[in-house]
Amino acid sequence: MSDLSTLVRGIQSGGMRALARACRLLDERDPCSFELLKRIFTHEGRAYVVGVTGTPGAGKSTLVDGLIRLYREQGKRVAVLAIDPTSPYSGGAILGDRIRMQQHFTDDGVFIRSIATRGHLGGLSRSTGDVLHVLHASTFDVVIVETVGVGQDELEVTQLADTTLVVMAPGLGDDIQAIKAGILEVADVFAVNKSDRAGADATVQDLQQMLSLRRAPTGVSKMQGHTAVSTLRQAPEAEADEWLPPILKTVAHRQEGLADLVDAFSRHHEFLTATEAGQAIQAQRQVAEFRAILYQALIDEVDVRFAEQVSEKLRDIVDGQADPYSSAEALVRSALGANEP
Ligand SMILES: Nc1nc2c(ncn2[C@@H]2O[C@H](COP(=O)(O)OP(=O)(O)O)[C@@H](O)[C@H]2O)c(=O)[nH]1
Numbered sequence: 001m002s003d004l005s006t007l008v009r010g011i012q013s014g015g016m017r018a019l020a021r022a023c024r025l026l027d028e029r030d031p032c033s034f035e036l037l038k039r040i041f042t043h044e045g046r047a048y049v050v051g052v053t054g055t056p057g058a059g060k061s062t063l064v065d066g067l068i069r070l071y072r073e074q075g076k077r078v079a080v081l082a083i084d085p086t087s088p089y090s091g092g093a094i095l096g097d098r099i100r101m102q103q104h105f106t107d108d109g110v111f112i113r114s115i116a117t118r119g120h121l122g123g124l125s126r127s128t129g130d131v132l133h134v135l136h137a138s139t140f141d142v143v144i145v146e147t148v149g150v151g152q153d154e155l156e157v158t159q160l161a162d163t164t165l166v167v168m169a170p171g172l173g174d175d176i177q178a179i180k181a182g183i184l185e186v187a188d189v190f191a192v193n194k195s196d197r198a199g200a201d202a203t204v205q206d207l208q209q210m211l212s213l214r215r216a217p218t219g220v221s222k223m224q225g226h227t228a229v230s231t232l233r234q235a236p237e238a239e240a241d242e243w244l245p246p247i248l249k250t251v252a253h254r255q256e257g258l259a260d261l262v263d264a265f266s267r268h269h270e271f272l273t274a275t276e277a278g279q280a281i282q283a284q285r286q287v288a289e290f291r292a293i294l295y296q297a298l299i300d301e302v303d304v305r306f307a308e309q310v311s312e313k314l315r316d317i318v319d320g321q322a323d324p325y326s327s328a329e330a331l332v333r334s335a336l337g338a339n340e341p
């Protein structure tokens with residue numbers, strides 16, 4: 001397939017049209033997308049992936065906008081995946097109009113793509129993962145994945161990131177709920193955005209307290225005197241092989257605190273690559289990703305090769321001739337029995 005080879009070369013050389021086309025193939029679950037993913041997969045030169053999540057209105061998109069600017073000033077090539085298709089980026093809200101989006105960012109060092117949350121039926125993180133591999137194969141230094149809110153889907157998507165930034169803001173009132181939704185567990189760095197507003201310090205304190213409670217069973221003594229707020233270093237109480245999420249104050253639209261954020265990202269990236277604990281986290285992510293890819297491949301194969309048998313079984317179940325458990329067991333046996341590894 002020379003067409004596919006052209007596409008692969010286009011992706012590898014960072015061609016925007018090739019990237020857009022690859023994303024479209026993945027979106028549509030085109031039959032050649034698996035082949036494409038096989039061909040472009042790379043262990044080398046992967047982009048560093050930052051996931052950005054947090055309550056709607058906290059300022060995620062504004063922050064992402066500022067981060068793009070900062071990384072571009074450093075000469076880095078940046079890709080942004082907006083899981084929320086309504087995310088407004090500077091120059092106007094783009095609502096899925098990718099052509100217009102690209103024109104707003106006339107900068108050819110920036111690639112932006114929205115991933116529709118609808119129609120993915122729980123496969124959102126898988127399809128986001130596939131797009132990430134296309135970006136890894138391309139020329140980007142950094143990929144930022146912004147989610148719409150803090151639902152289960154979003155939390156799953158952030159697990160694809162090297163570093164997860166959780167954005168909070170004072171006065172939203174639902175920060176505590178967000179924390180309860182499991183966000184504390186996924187956060188590697190916290191930003192208390194809108195620090196130009198009253199209540200920012202209270203939000204920081206709430207977060208600190210939450211973090212110390214979580215750590216209480218194993219690390220009470222280490223948390224004493226823990227003041228990670230706005231410090232550039234990792235908390236000195238942290239053990240060498242442990243990451244304590246720093247809490248940084250930001251004012252996104254004024255670019256305040258963003259350099260410190262990027263600095264915290266670098267330190268977390270370093271933690272992931274240079275410590276045993278970090279490497280274990282990465283290995284665990286590879287396991288999870290492989291399982292997801294394997295299961296999806298099995299499902300796809302069964303859907304294609306056993307469509308008829310599946311309908312037959314289904315008819316028997318509906319007619320009261322068979323139970324779903326025996327039917328599933330029989331199908332799995334006949335599907336796998338043919339070529340046992
Ligand atoms: N006062 C203040 N407003 C901000 C700040 N960051 C973002 N905003 C505003 O907050 C609103 C929501 O921002 P947005 O980035 O769309 O939030 P998202 O829903 O989390 O992506 C917008 O009107 C922003 O201009 C900030 O640091 N301070």
Ligand SMILES: [Mg+2]
Pocket residue numbers: 060061062084086087088
């Ligand atoms: Mg947004």
